[in-house]
Amino acid sequence: MLTYKGKVAVITGAGGGIGRTLAMAYAEQGAKVVIMDKDENGLQKTRERLQSAGYDAYSYVFDLTNPTEIENVMKEVGETLGRIDILINNAGLGIFKSPYDLTVEEWDYVINTNLRATFLCSREAAKIMRTHGGGAIVNISSTRALMSEPHSEAYAASKGGILSLTHALAVSLGPDRITVNAICPGWIETGDYSQLRPEDHLQHPSGRVGKPEDIARACLYLTDPKNDFVTGIHLVVDGGMTRKMIYEE
Numbered sequence: 088m089l090t091y092k093g094k095v096a097v098i099t100g101a102g103g104g105i106g107r108t109l110a111m112a113y114a115e116q117g118a119k120v121v122i123m124d125k126d127e128n129g130l131q132k133t134r135e136r137l138q139s140a141g142y143d144a145y146s147y148v149f150d151l152t153n154p155t156e157i158e159n160v161m162k163e164v165g166e167t168l169g170r171i172d173i174l175i176n177n178a179g180l181g182i183f184k185s186p187y188d189l190t191v192e193e194w195d196y197v198i199n200t201n202l203r204a205t206f207l208c209s210r211e212a213a214k215i216m217r218t219h220g221g222g223a224i225v226n227i228s229s230t231r232a233l234m235s236e237p238h239s240e241a242y243a244a245s246k247g248g249i250l251s252l253t254h255a256l257a258v259s260l261g262p263d264r265i266t267v268n269a270i271c272p273g274w275i276e277t278g279d280y281s282q283l284r285p286e287d288h289l290q291h292p293s294g295r296v297g298k299p300e301d302i303a304r305a306c307l308y309l310t311d312p313k314n315d316f317v318t319g320i321h322l323v324v325d326g327g328m329t330r331k332m333i334y335e336e
Contacts, residue, residue: 089117090311095168097121097161099151099208100178102129104277105227107136108299109175109306114142116307121145121164121171124178151178151204152196161211170219173310174212176205176226176249181242194241201245206252209267213260221264223310226253227302228269230325246271250321257319266318268309272302273325292327 096113100106102124114120114137122137124130127148137144145167149156164171179201182193209224216222231239232246250269257267275297276283288295305324308314323329 090307091173092117094118094172095121095164095170096173096175096310097123097164097171097208097212098175098177099123099204100227101133101146102126103133105272105275105299105302106175106177107133108303109177110137110144111140111142112300112303112307113173114140114144118173119143119145119168121147121168123147123149123160125150151208152199154203154207157204157207158211161208161215165215171212171215172219172222174208174216174222174224175306175310176208176224178204179227179229179245181239183238183242185238186240189241197241198245198248201242202248202252205249206256209252209256213256213263213265216265217260217263221315222266223312223315224256224260224265224267225306225309226267226269228253228271228321230271230273230323230329232271232321233323233329253321254319261318264315266309266315268318269321270302270305270309271321271323271325271329273297273323273328275299275302275324290328291325292331295326297324297326 096118098109101110101122110120110122122144130146134144134146147160149160205226226249228249229246231243232250235243253269
């Protein structure tokens, strides 16, 4: 049974990594997939992969730091396909440098790309979702919203903001039958998984490093219409690392 047959799923940051895997996962479940990224070459590779598997995709190149572009693209999707049922706010980036050296421009770039764009994409998609009975939004945050390494201030602030934004939107959009949830991925390897060391895997309580497919399965759960009692949460998908006490012995 194809859970998402006839549904429209919009995925940002679909030019590679987790986003590319999400696009394939929703296409396999019958959804009409709309892929978005500022990386035109990466987006084309994702579309080629979908097409080689027998799926079509609607693709849009746009800049998440440009509010007007976000509004225009979401409006165009609504007019072209008639609906948006699912939005996965997956796109994001980080600038990791000492807080003593991080510039205001760099701070704003990370916040605007990760946090402001998540709000704007959600708002514009929700305007369309509510016209046909609701939908589901999933925001990709990070375990760095819950714990930190040095020199991650802008990234951590943006991802922490996404968690607060998620439960706020869940309450605001609930009356329109729109669920809003977040996922906090841990180490998700998007490169050559075979090159990871045994200690990379063994430090995880789960015994392995994560894969993009782990995030895809979590998204499929949170956007399933049968799971509409789940809203406003953040689901940590990290192999147990944020629950592990780490002390040098």
